[in-house]
Amino acid sequence: MTASSKDAPRLILGSASPRRLELLAQIGIVPFALRPADIDETPRRAETPRDYVRRMAREKAAALTLSPGEVALTADTTVAVGRRILGKPADRAEAAEFMRLMSGRRHVVLTAVALRRADGLSERLVQTLVRMRPIDAAALERYLDIGDWQGKAGGYAIQGAAAAFIPWIQGSFSAVVGLPLSETAAMLAAAGIHPDGEIT
Numbered sequence: 001m002t003a004s005s006k007d008a009p010r011l012i013l014g015s016a017s018p019r020r021l022e023l024l025a026q027i028g029i030v031p032f033a034l035r036p037a038d039i040d041e042t043p044r045r046a047e048t049p050r051d052y053v054r055r056m057a058r059e060k061a062a063a064l065t066l067s068p069g070e071v072a073l074t075a076d077t078t079v080a081v082g083r084r085i086l087g088k089p090a091d092r093a094e095a096a097e098f099m100r101l102m103s104g105r106r107h108v109v110l111t112a113v114a115l116r117r118a119d120g121l122s123e124r125l126v127q128t129l130v131r132m133r134p135i136d137a138a139a140l141e142r143y144l145d146i147g148d149w150q151g152k153a154g155g156y157a158i159q160g161a162a163a164a165f166i167p168w169i170q171g172s173f174s175a176v177v178g179l180p181l182s183e184t185a186a187m188l189a190a191a192g193i194h195p196d197g198e199i200t
């Protein structure tokens with residue numbers, strides 16, 4: 001027999017990202033509530049991309065107020081070119097700079113996931129290699145005109161127009177979009193949260 005749904009942990013998605021909600025829906029998980037956490041996303045001096053992205057996911061989780069029986073899921077995605085962290089571009093000029101930096105080479109997309117429950121925090125860091133083909137000046141201008149760079153780490157979305165520049169990735173596609181689905185499903189299952197509300 002399965003436990004009644006009123007005994008199930010209630011999942012709070014600590015995110016304003018429509019992509020994270022869609023990704024969860026893809027694996028049959030519907031959060032009980034959305035509670036975006038507003039934190040300062042400025043990297044610390046000399047902070048590595050891995051340390052930064054982990055800290056962001058943890059701080060988003062810590063910023064949420066939870067009621068008994070609630071479990072919070074948060075994530076952070078960032079692009080790393082060597083030790084340089086490419087966050088969301090402030091404007092078109094910065095998006096252009098980021099794209100030029102990634103053009104014709106490989107970079108790493110890091111996504112950290114945090115799951116906060118009453119008995120503690122579990123975390124995962126997923127690293128995906130992404131190759132961009134060389135992007136010439138005209139193609140870059142056309143890409144920037146679309147505006148797809150806004151609100152995206154590194155100034156691109158693999159699920160959007162920038163896919164035309166990406167011949168190859170090694171790792172997790174869903175992690176690049178914003179939430180590594182296999183790892184997230186395992187973390188949720190360990191907390192008693194399963195697809196379709198089927199809580200065992």
Ligand SMILES: Cc1cn([C@H]2C[C@H](O)[C@@H](COP(=O)(O)OP(=O)(O)OP(=O)(O)O)O2)c(=O)[nH]c1=O
Binds near residue numbers: 176178
């Ligand atoms: C690299 C890449 C990033 N992104 C997005 C995912 C994230 O939404 C965003 C990185 O910013 P994040 O700070 O990780 O997330 P967010 O501010 O959008 O949402 P929240 O903090 O409330 O959860 O970039 C893509 O959609 N596709 C991509 O290929």
